Amino acid sequence: MLQKTARTRYTGPIEKGEVHPHALVDQGFASDEALAALLDRYPADLFDINLYDYDDDGQARLRTGARGRLSGADLLDAIKQGRLWVNLRSVERGWPELWQAAMAEFDTVQASYPGLKAIRRAGQLILSSPKARVPYHFDAAGVMLFHMRGRKRVFVYPGDELHLPEVAMEQVVARQTTEEVPYARSFESDAQVVDLEPGQALTWPFYAPHRVENLDRFCVSLSVEFQTWPTRLRNGALYTHAVARARGLRPVSTDRVGLPGLAVRWAAAQVLRKLKVMPDRIASFEREFEPAVGAVDGAGRINSES
Secondary structure (H helix, E strand, C coil): CCCHHHCECCCCCCCCCEEEECCCHHHCCCCHHHHHHHHHHCCHHHEEEEEEEECCCCCEEEEEECCCCCCHHHHHHHHHHCCCEEEEECHHHHCHHHHHHHHHHHHHHHCCCCCCCCCEEEEEEEEECCCCEEEEECCCCEEEEEEEECCEEEEECCECCCCCCHHHHHHHHCCCCCCECCCCHHHHHHCEEEEECCCEEEECCCCCCEEEEECCCCEEEEEEEEECHHHHHHHHHHHHHHHHHHCCCCCCCHHHCCHHHHHHHHHHHHHHHHHCCCCCCCCCCCCCEEECCCCHHHEECCCCCC
């Protein structure tokens, strides 16, 4: 097992997965009534509906779904019965009452890490089936996961080159692929395993790869992704390096680039993004199903009447 100081190659005050208490559960945000009403009014373009299939080696294939025409209550039932992982993006706009309450909890947790200062925050509410699993991936941001219902097991891995190749990070930051990165079962001996109960929030090191398993219960969590100036600069450098690599160049690892070099690459990324030199391949993913009550895995056919 790696020492905790070696769990990530990236600087930051969060050195390992740590659990903190929060008070969102008692405010009723995870009740069936509140969730069904939310699903009825939430904008369809802010839904990410995912279904992961796994082979014997733990490698995942992603299928994506469309919101469909179910009522909020029926959609909630479909999630509870299947293997669906539903993200409601932009909670800060879609459910401002939850967001305001969560930000008070976020500030409390942030204060426990001297030097941590989030400059941008965004939230997604995660509704996931009892047997849902999310494969090995990383987030190009800091994450604070507020768990509100069910039981969830999170596996957090070191963020070194073995467990998280920088070439793969570039592709994710440049939106050439989804957040999943190369995985091997041998990584399991290096994982920190955390079981989350309602009323607990989990933090982990910036960029640390992780995967998630629900423990046979319908789960509700709020994931707050946040950027700091160091993560913004590194993300910009990763994007610029992705563009350079696509043109046959071989940029050095961002680990070997000092702060001025990261800042220059971040500035370059702002220009490159505006010029759209790399098309967004994620936006064009074909939707394969709509949620359906009683269907296998909760996934029906597109435009199904059932």
